[in-house]
Amino acid sequence: xxxxAHVSVIFHLDKCIGCHTCSVACKNVWTDRPGAExxxxxxxxxxxxxxxxxxxxxxxxxxGGWKWDGKDKLETRxxxxxxxxxxxxxxxxxxxxxDYYEPFTYKYDxxxxxxxxxxxxxxxxxxxxxxxxxxxxxxxxxDDDLSGSPxxxxxxxxxxxxxxxxxxQLFEIERLTMFYLPRICNHCAxxxxxxxxxxxxxxxxxxxxxxxxxxxxxxxxRACVAACPYKKIYYNWKTGKSEKCVLCFPRLETxxxxxxxxxxxxxxxxxxxxxYDADRxxxxxxxxxxxxxxxxxxxxxxxxxxxxxxxxxKNGISEEFIDSxxxxxxxxxxMEWKLALPLHxxxxxxxxxxxxxxxxxxxGKSANGTYTHDAKNFFTSLDDARMPMKYLASLFSAGNxxxxxxxxxKLMAVRYFKRWQSVKDMDENEVYKILREANTTPEEVxxxxxxxxIPTHFxxxxxxxxxxxxxxxxxxxxxxxxxxxxxxxxxxFNPRA
Amino acid sequence: MIDLxxxxxxxxxxxxxxxxxxxxxxxxxxxxxxxxxxQFLEDKQLLWGSAPWHIGILVVLLGHGIAFFLPSVxxxxxxxPMATFIIETIGVACALLALAGxxxxxxxxLTSARIQAVTTTAxxxxxALLFGQVLLGVLSAMNFRYGSNWSTGTVVPYVWGILxxxxxxxxxxxxxxxxxxxxxxxxLFILLLPFTRLMHILAVPFQYLxxxxxxxxxxxxRRRRHAVAATAKADSRREFIKGAVxxxxxxxxxxxxxxxxxxxxxxxxxxxxxxxxALLEKKLKRLELTAEERKYELERQRNTxxxxxxxxxxxxxxxxYFIDYAMAPGLAFMGKxxxxxxxSAKCTHLGCTVSSTLDAxxxxxxxxHISYFDITTGQPNEGAPAKAPLPxxxxxxxxGTGKVVVSRIPxxxxxxxxxxxxxxxxxxxxxxPGKATA
Numbered sequence: 001x002x003x004x005a006h007v008s009v010i011f012h013l014d015k016c017i018g019c020h021t022c023s024v025a026c027k028n029v030w031t032d033r034p035g036a037e038x039x040x041x042x043x044x045x046x047x048x049x050x051x052x053x054x055x056x057x058x059x060x061x062x063x064g065g066w067k068w069d070g071k072d073k074l075e076t077r078x079x080x081x082x083x084x085x086x087x088x089x090x091x092x093x094x095x096x097x098x099d100y101y102e103p104f105t106y107k108y109d110x111x112x113x114x115x116x117x118x119x120x121x122x123x124x125x126x127x128x129x130x131x132x133x134x135x136x137x138x139x140x141x142x143d144d145d146l147s148g149s150p151x152x153x154x155x156x157x158x159x160x161x162x163x164x165x166x167x168x169q170l171f172e173i174e175r176l177t178m179f180y181l182p183r184i185c186n187h188c189a190x191x192x193x194x195x196x197x198x199x200x201x202x203x204x205x206x207x208x209x210x211x212x213x214x215x216x217x218x219x220x221x222r223a224c225v226a227a228c229p230y231k232k233i234y235y236n237w238k239t240g241k242s243e244k245c246v247l248c249f250p251r252l253e254t255x256x257x258x259x260x261x262x263x264x265x266x267x268x269x270x271x272x273x274x275x276y277d278a279d280r281x282x283x284x285x286x287x288x289x290x291x292x293x294x295x296x297x298x299x300x301x302x303x304x305x306x307x308x309x310x311x312x313x314k315n316g317i318s319e320e321f322i323d324s325x326x327x328x329x330x331x332x333x334x335m336e337w338k339l340a341l342p343l344h345x346x347x348x349x350x351x352x353x354x355x356x357x358x359x360x361x362x363x364g365k366s367a368n369g370t371y372t373h374d375a376k377n378f379f380t381s382l383d384d385a386r387m388p389m390k391y392l393a394s395l396f397s398a399g400n401x402x403x404x405x406x407x408x409x410k411l412m413a414v415r416y417f418k419r420w421q422s423v424k425d426m427d428e429n430e431v432y433k434i435l436r437e438a439n440t441t442p443e444e445v446x447x448x449x450x451x452x453x454i455p456t457h458f459x460x461x462x463x464x465x466x467x468x469x470x471x472x473x474x475x476x477x478x479x480x481x482x483x484x485x486x487x488x489x490x491x492x493f494n495p496r497a
Numbered sequence: 498m499i500d501l502x503x504x505x506x507x508x509x510x511x512x513x514x515x516x517x518x519x520x521x522x523x524x525x526x527x528x529x530x531x532x533x534x535x536q537f538l539e540d541k542q543l544l545w546g547s548a549p550w551h552i553g554i555l556v557v558l559l560g561h562g563i564a565f566f567l568p569s570v571x572x573x574x575x576x577x578p579m580a581t582f583i584i585e586t587i588g589v590a591c592a593l594l595a596l597a598g599x600x601x602x603x604x605x606x607l608t609s610a611r612i613q614a615v616t617t618t619a620x621x622x623x624x625a626l627l628f629g630q631v632l633l634g635v636l637s638a639m640n641f642r643y644g645s646n647w648s649t650g651t652v653v654p655y656v657w658g659i660l661x662x663x664x665x666x667x668x669x670x671x672x673x674x675x676x677x678x679x680x681x682x683x684x685l686f687i688l689l690l691p692f693t694r695l696m697h698i699l700a701v702p703f704q705y706l707x708x709x710x711x712x713x714x715x716x717x718x719r720r721r722r723h724a725v726a727a728t729a730k731a732d733s734r735r736e737f738i739k740g741a742v743x744x745x746x747x748x749x750x751x752x753x754x755x756x757x758x759x760x761x762x763x764x765x766x767x768x769x770x771x772x773x774x775a776l777l778e779k780k781l782k783r784l785e786l787t788a789e790e791r792k793y794e795l796e797r798q799r800n801t802x803x804x805x806x807x808x809x810x811x812x813x814x815x816x817x818y819f820i821d822y823a824m825a826p827g828l829a830f831m832g833k834x835x836x837x838x839x840x841s842a843k844c845t846h847l848g849c850t851v852s853s854t855l856d857a858x859x860x861x862x863x864x865x866h867i868s869y870f871d872i873t874t875g876q877p878n879e880g881a882p883a884k885a886p887l888p889x890x891x892x893x894x895x896x897g898t899g900k901v902v903v904s905r906i907p908x909x910x911x912x913x914x915x916x917x918x919x920x921x922x923x924x925x926x927x928x929x930p931g932k933a934t935a
Contacts, residue, residue, distance in 0.1 A: 081705060081706055082706075084705060085701075085702075086548075086552075088532070088551075088702075089547045089548050089550075089551040089552070090536060090540075090543055090544050090547050090548045091536060092544075094536055094537065094540070096536065096537055096538070096539070096540045097537055097538055097611070129538065129611050129614050130610040130611055130613065130614050131614075132610055190711075191711070194710070194711050194712055195710035195711060197705075198702035198705040199700070199702050199705075200702070200704060200705070200708055200712060202712065203712035203713060203714045204711065204712065204713045204714070205713075205714060205715075205716065206713045206714060206715030206716070207715060207716060215528060216527035216528050216530075217527070218531065219530060219531050219532060219697070219700045219702065220531035220532050220533060220534050221532065221534070221702065222534055222536065222537070235534070235537045237535070237537050237538055237615060238615065239528075239531070240531035240532065240533035240534065241528075241531060282710075316715070
């Protein structure tokens with residue numbers, strides 16, 4: 001058993017209002033640089049929708065993630081070791097600028113310097129790459145709130161799981177539904193980007209599992225961009241290096257949650273330590289699609305088990321990390337309550353970012369276009385769910401609707417129970433029956449309610465005091481030991497004006 | 498002269514600059530080591546440019562490489578009938594493929610606005626030079642057929658000559674202009690390597706073939722303790738092996754020496770008479786030299802004064818060598834004021850004997866590392882390897898009756914009356930340091 005600690009993340013989608021504050025916080029901290037304008041290490045997508053980059057989930061096109069041969073072999077879909085050398089010259093799996101969008105700004109100066117005339121001066125859009133005037137055709141959240149759009153939402157690849165009838169129902173005028181999906185790097189436990197990097201520049205930090213790119217070792221071969229199925233590695237066209245979300249590790253190391261976490265208006269984000277058995281990776285990902293979620297859960301270890309604690313200590317995991325793992329909201333959501341699910345686990349990268357699927361759009365469906373929110377039947381049943389379970393299963397459980405349904409049932413039970421507690425508009429037996437059916441107890445419901453609705457900052461972010469004081473820095477220069485700090489503001493070359 | 502520069506000077510400049518430049522860039526400017534791909538900005542034309550170019554040029558370079566590194570293998574392959582034809586065909590085809598690809602790349606670089614945004618002047622220079630170089634290569638291959646054959650006897654020895662520090666441009670000066678240009682172009686590319694994006698050639702990720710799929714790096718000392726302990730163990734093992742090898746080696750050498758002596762002893766003195774007599778002669782000479790040296794030494798121990806020369810023999814320009822009390826060379830000159838100048842001739846730098854002839858500036862030179870010493874003061878010239886002055890030596894002028902007329906102790910002025918006509922009868926002696934002259 002090779003016990004490792006991982007800083008793991010929960011996004012509670014029921015609470016996400018799609019305000020993009022997280023994206024902006026990240027942009028201001030990390031990607032406000034030449035060459036990085038188009039990058040959104042954190043972005044928020046509307047689902048159903050095509051996302052950013054457009055149709056990133058289409059692995060037939062981008063070939064990201066792992067391919068399992070059904071037996072014992074797990075290999076990167078985008079390349080083999082041999083043909084990766086040919087792909088240095090031209091990588092057929094790499095998205096190009098048009099798959100994201102051409103970054104732009106406006107010529108605001110023209111508003112002040114335009115000659116006096118009859119017309120109002122305008123600030124025309126110009127490309128941040130060429131500096132030429134351009135027509136804006138897309139942006140990072142171009143399909144924001146555009147559920148039902150034949151251009152965007154209908155091209156959502158997850159809708160393939162639905163029947164035509166379900167699709168039509170989903171996009172019915174005035175009754176369409178949608179939810180938001182904030183995405184950052186998943187800091188996968190079995191990352192394809194690390195495996196795909198020819199230069200060996202990408203690595204996982206042993207202590208907390210953060211995946212980082214050593215900018216000095218990166219040679220700009222772009223294999224990671226193709227290998228990452230979530231398209232969360234971005235190529236900086238100006239420096240010729242790839243970049244990705246660093247989970248704000250400098251903030252983590254000083255005890256602050258990452259910028260996107262800290263700024264989250266809906267407080268949807270949780271961060272905690274998970275202990276997992278590195279020996280079970282990648283074998284845990286060599287199971288059929290439907291079993292993947294459960295298989296990933298099996299790789300996690302119980303932080304309260306004395307044997308596991310002993311093994312963790314032996315493996316160099318600090319007491320602080322072990323304590324954090326015991327109080328981890330991530331462990332509660334993923335393992336105790338089994339409410340949080342990974343995004344697209346069928347890519348087999350073992351993402352360490354988990355989502356609590358949204359209940360609200362599911363509850364919104366009603367007959368004859370009217371919402372029947374009467375006291376008797378305040379919540380509709382899952383069978384009437386407007387957002388089809390199949391769609392959510394396609395996103396969060398590799399098509400296994402049973403898992404999503406279990407989560408939904410529990411989420412709903414929490415609501416029934418809490419409503420009953422204060423309004424008492426139902427029969428007590430009926431409420432307890434719902435709890436039983438959802439496989440939960442009043443105590444657990446209280447806990448879930450506590451953690452979902454009214455958690456404090458320090459309940460949401462249970463981060464160990466990171467190894468600052470005991471990190472290698474005390475024995476050698478951080479530049480030498482870490483190697484990979486930060487990003488240069490200076491481009492590696494001077495482009496012609 | 499221009500040939501000398503182009504075929505010998507330029508290669509060495511290129512190789513030295515490239516070696517230092519590449520080392521510096523890889524060591525100190527790792528961040529700049531990137532292929533700076535522009536596929537992200539434009540990928541349709543790139544497919545038809547980059548892929549054919551790289552594949553074509555790699556095959557061509559492979560041919561160049563085999564011919565250069567394994568000339569015998571190359572010649573052996575070419576001796577097979579049809580091989581020359583096939584190889585030349587493949588070579589030209591790949592060169593044309595590369596040229597077509599490069600053309601596409603140049604077109605793309607000049608026409609795409611997005612690509613312009615990441616194009617530097619150096620990039621344009623490189624692609625233009627590359628195009629010219631490949632074109633020259635193709636033209637040479639077509640005009641002067643069977644280059645794969647004749648190159649092993651001309652260009653290959655020339656390049657090997659450069660690399661083995663035995664440059665010989667006789668191989669290449671007779672080449673046609675087309676081929677000369679191709680050759681010069683090759684050296685230019687080596688020169689440009691560290692300063693342009695060509696550097697990405699040295700970043701081929703061979704380690705990817707062998708490395709583990711996942712890379713995990715630990716930062717904390719707690720975790721590293723195991724690693725450090727393991728390293729220390731490996732280190733100590735290495736040290737032990739090194740020590741063991743050293744001891745074994747020394748013992749082995751010693752054993753060889755001892756056994757050869759033993760064998761000689763058992764075999765007895767062999768060899769022919771002639772060699773033996775030559776050896777004896779050498780021994781005798783050495784003994785004679787030693788005896789002479791001992792004689793001088795004894796003389797200096799017994800006498801407080803040693804004769805150097807007569808006063809008349811002293812010359813203001815050509816000094817007279819003698820052996821001083823320290824058994825080291827000394828020099829005696831006639832000074833301008835008719836007072837002898839006597840000083841050590843042992844250079845204060847590394848002990849060579851300085852020359853005895855004064856130059857126009859009144860200085861003597863040490864021929865070993867070129868120090869000039871002023872004989873009046875003994876001081877070396879400024880910037881000379883020698884820093885200390887040549888020491889003065891005490892002397893005395895003695896007349897025919899054995900009476901000291903004039904004498905001088907180093908650092909003091911001469912004692913006695915200086916009358917040239919009287920002194921003409923005298924002889925110059927050096928005096929034992931620390932002994933008063935009688």
